[in-house]
Amino acid sequence: GRFAHHFATSPERLQAPLVRRDGALVESTWPEAIAKAAEGLKGAAEGLVGVASGRLSNEDLAAFRRLVEELGGQAHLYEEMAGGDLVQQVGLARGSNLGSLGQGDAIVVIASELYEEAPIWWLRVIQAVKRGATLVVLNARSTRLDGYAKYILRHETGAAAATVLGLLQGVSGEKSLQAYAKDEFAPAAKALKDAEHLVIFYGGEGLDREASAAVARACARILQETGHAGKVNSGLIAVWPRANTQGAWDMGLRPAEGSLPSALEGAKALYLAGVDPAADSPELVKAIESAGFVVVQELFHTATTELADVVLPASSFVERDGTFTSGERRVQRFFPAISPMGRTKPDWAITADLATAVGVSMEARNAAEIFMSLARQAPGYEGLTYQDLAQTAPQWPPVGEADLYFGGTAFKNRQGLGVSVGCAAEAGQLTPIEWLEPGTPIGGEWLLVPITVLYDHGRTVSASDVLRPRLAAKAVRMNPEDLGQLGLDPGSEVELRWNGHTHRLPALAEEGVPRGAVLLPRSLGFPAHTPAAVDVRKVS
Incomplete structure (x- = not known):
């Protein structure tokens, strides 16, 4: 938002490459740091493991995945929520507009406090309710949306999957789901079946990845069973914790199968970009320490950079260009507003330098060329260019015009509206989605x-x-x-x-x-x- 950009100019930012000498990280030159990092990554071959997050742009993630896999390694997404592949299948269709939801439509919010996690979506949901939309809230605790909901379905902490499966049984009548059925679900289920448009938001509060996957699949099945999958103003939206997590799924990155510590354990080399796993658990610290060589690409010093052999300083989003893909699967372009701090570089450019050093052909002279390359491979992105993303059209209210009544000192949008890439279901690709049994709840008194x-x-x-x-x-x-x-x-x-x-x-x-x-x-x-x-x- 307008107040959360100060980190980009923080004096605590990493401003030069670092390499480990005699046990300590010391400032280095780019040629030396790239050469040392490339030597460690190339020598690992199939023992290389890469982990990146949704902090990175589509261009960064596409380049990251390509380099790691070209070297024979495995590239993973740092994320505990599941379901990005399901959003690709039954997410919002092209032409959808949350601002048009109202009377006769239904919205479901599951395992998420939208007020804290995604305030803009929270505002759009309550505005839709004020226009007549029916809101169903499923959560273990009370949330700010409860006061706007027609139906509130409470469940035990961590048991969201069983509740969503009960709702699925209510809309489908599937006998194999009878164990999850409850009479209290019937009115909400009927509202979903009768709705002209249906949008389902799901988050990850109180859920591990297994439970999150079960929730996402049940939500996708509800959209299919009610006939809303692939229709305009209907679809599945994941409330991701980072700006470009959906883009990471679209670029082909996935969370590691099983646990991340086991995926990292014993790796010959680690390439970590925009992640700080060492701050999250002692198991991940041990896994990183067990790796033969560690390269970290970051904005700031973190617990993970302290374990690195090479640290590569990245530019922030206000210092470079690129694209993000929102939870609504709208691809939007961003532009540089200030000069890069110190000797930082865009993530994709750092990866391209590493690729050149290890002999991987990437042909990445700028972010636009990388986008053109990824657009040939990512489903739904076919044919997109930076020029498409930069197209504008009249919007309401007329912000930035001569009349300052609506927008005050705001600027007119000259950077583009972005493009929605839709979902597979709108093209008639209705692959049946199987529901999953909820996992075993975590035991203990607390x-x-x-x-x-x-x-x-x-x-x-x-x-x-x-x-x-x-x-x-x-x-x-x-x-x-x-x-x-x-x-x-x-x-x-x-x-x-x-x-x-x-x-x-x-x-x-x-x-x-x-x-x-x-x-x-x-x-x-x-x-x-x-x-x-x-x-x-x-x-x-």
Whole structure:
């Protein structure tokens, strides 16, 4: 947003390549750093593992995947939510506009607090409700959307998949799903069947990857069973945690099968771009330490760069051009606004330099050429060019015109509206999607549930002086009755032990938190990545 760009000019940014000498990372030149990184990556061959995130642009991710796979390695997406492939199949069709949803339409929001995770979608959902759309909310805890929902379906923490399967049974009547059916689901199921248009948002709150996959598949099946798949103003939207996670799926990247630590364990070389796995779990730290050689491409120093043999400084999005693909599968172009800081380079350019050094032909002279190349391979992107993405059209309100009433000092859009790439279903490719059995719930008296908050303590937010007073409190959130059970007053300190970690934090009372759940916002400096059993103790 308008206040969260300060990280791009932070003096804490990496501004020059670093190489490890005598056990310490020291500043280097680009030729030396590229040569050393290339030597380590090329020597690994099939022992090379690459991991990248949705922070990177489509161009960055396409180049990253190509280099890793050309060298014989495996390229993975750093993501715990599943279902990007299902969004490709039954996502929003071309021509869809959330602003046109209203009377006779239905919206479902599952395992997500949109107000914190995607405020623009939250606004569009409540506006649709005000125009007459029916809202169904499925979540273990209360959310800001509850006050706008016609149907609220509560479930135990981590059990969203079983609830969505019950809703699927209600719309399909499938006998094999009878075990998940409940009478309370019937009115909501009927609303989905009767809706002219149906949009389903799903997130990952309280879910591991297995449960997330089950939720995504059940959502996709609902769209198919109700006849909405592939229709304009209908489809599946994943509430991803990063700007270009859907683009990463579209570029062919996938999360590692099984666990990421096992995928990294024993790798001869690691190429990590835009990720900080060492901050998320001790298992990932051990896996990185076990690798023979580690190259990290980043904006800032992180726990992971501290383990690297070579650190390559990347430019931020305001210093280069490229494209992102939104959860609605709209491909949008961005442009450089300021000069690159220090000696940083765009991620795709760093990867291209590495490719040249290891003998991989990439022919990447600029981001536009990489986009033209990826557009020949990524489904739905066929024929797209930067010129297509830069096309504009009159919009309402007329922001940036002579009349300042609507837009004040805002600028007119001259950078393009982007292009929706739609989904496979709209072209008649209706591949049957099988539902999955929910996985076994995580056991234990207490469950640690990582949640997303808008104002977290991540580098991209905390660098803003304007936002710093609004950052989330470094505290867990618990049900008041649970605090009473532990003999605690709200705000008292508790000791939490999970996955080899021990931390002491204040415990805030929040009525909407389910009993037995301990909510911990992500990016507060604690390794809360996925749901986990946690031991909660009163601090004496």
